[in-house]
Amino acid sequence: MGKAVFITGTGTDIGKTVVTSFLAFAFEQMGWKTAIYKPIQTGLAEDGRSFAEQYWYETRMEQKAAGLYCMEPAVSPHFAARLTNTTIEPKMIQQKLSELKHQYDFVFVEGAGGLAVPLIETEAGFYMTKDLIRDGELPIIIVSLAGLGAIHHAVTTVSYAKQHSLDVIGLVINQFDNQNAIHVDNVRTIQRLLDLPVLAKIPVLPNASKQALKELAQTWIERGEQTLLLGGLSVEV
Numbered sequence: 449m450g451k452a453v454f455i456t457g458t459g460t461d462i463g464k465t466v467v468t469s470f471l472a473f474a475f476e477q478m479g480w481k482t483a484i485y486k487p488i489q490t491g492l493a494e495d496g497r498s499f500a501e502q503y504w505y506e507t508r509m510e511q512k513a514a515g516l517y518c519m520e521p522a523v524s525p526h527f528a529a530r531l532t533n534t535t536i537e538p539k540m541i542q543q544k545l546s547e548l549k550h551q552y553d554f555v556f557v558e559g560a561g562g563l564a565v566p567l568i569e570t571e572a573g574f575y576m577t578k579d580l581i582r583d584g585e586l587p588i589i590i591v592s593l594a595g596l597g598a599i600h601h602a603v604t605t606v607s608y609a610k611q612h613s614l615d616v617i618g619l620v621i622n623q624f625d626n627q628n629a630i631h632v633d634n635v636r637t638i639q640r641l642l643d644l645p646v647l648a649k650i651p652v653l654p655n656a657s658k659q660a661l662k663e664l665a666q667t668w669i670e671r672g673e674q675t676l677l678l679g680g681l682s683v684e685v
């Protein structure tokens with residue numbers, strides 16, 4: 449039985465998809481059978497036909513990605529579901545996840561938006577992303593940016609995760625520039641405030657290509673930086 453981990457972010461457009469590709473490449477390079485799972489996606493890709501994440505993973509990165517609910521409107525899942533008459537069933541999401549865990553060593557599950565994103569609206573209330581994570585008993589990785597505003601977003605996201613007893617493995621800092629004093633101090637401050645490991649720092653990749661992400665994954669492994677994440681996943685190293 450494989451392990452699954454949930455990739456969330458401090459917001460939308462933070463780089464969850466890019467980071468999920470990076471992690472999947474890295475784990476494949478380490479020799480594990482690795483899957484990507486994006487249970488709920490909304491919005492279309494630049495080709496105006498494919499779903500945004502499917503296009504990124506399958507066309508741009510040539511990675512296989514399992515999906516379940518794909519809805520065209522680029523809005524919150526609960527609203528997209530209403531607009532498209534889709535019934536999102538948490539049981540189906542968990543069932544697919546369980547199938548993938550049986551087939552793969554690691555499953556990287558990409559969330560939609562952040563932790564406080566509603567997925568389903570019923571008379572009784574909302575089923576949120578944090579509920580999906582709790583039901584799947586998934587540890588989480590939080591993708592954060594490094595620029596102005598990042599401290600607040602990281603601190604509030606982690607505070608929400610703790611409030612709901614989610615298991616945060618650590619942070620991935622995306623679009624990090626080690627020559628930028630704000631970035632360097634933000635990452636240091638976030639680490640001190642949250643007492644969480646920074647699992648990876650991803651620079652801006654001017655050409656966010658498969659090749660660039662695979663090379664970055666290789667460097668990450670060569671530097672031994674993967675050990676923190678493996679430790680967080682209780683994998684013997």
Ligand SMILES: Nc1ncnc2c1ncn2[C@@H]1O[C@H](COP(=O)(O)OP(=O)(O)O)[C@@H](O)[C@H]1O
Binds near residue numbers: 462622650653
């Ligand atoms: N490190 C990076 N270097 C270059 N472009 C990036 C990087 N991270 C994200 N992007 C770009 O920013 C946009 C949002 O990233 P994405 O991974 O789709 O975010 P999310 O999944 O959180 O919505 C995409 O166009 C993506 O290609």
Ligand SMILES: [Mg+2]
Binds near residue numbers: 558
């Ligand atoms: Mg995404």
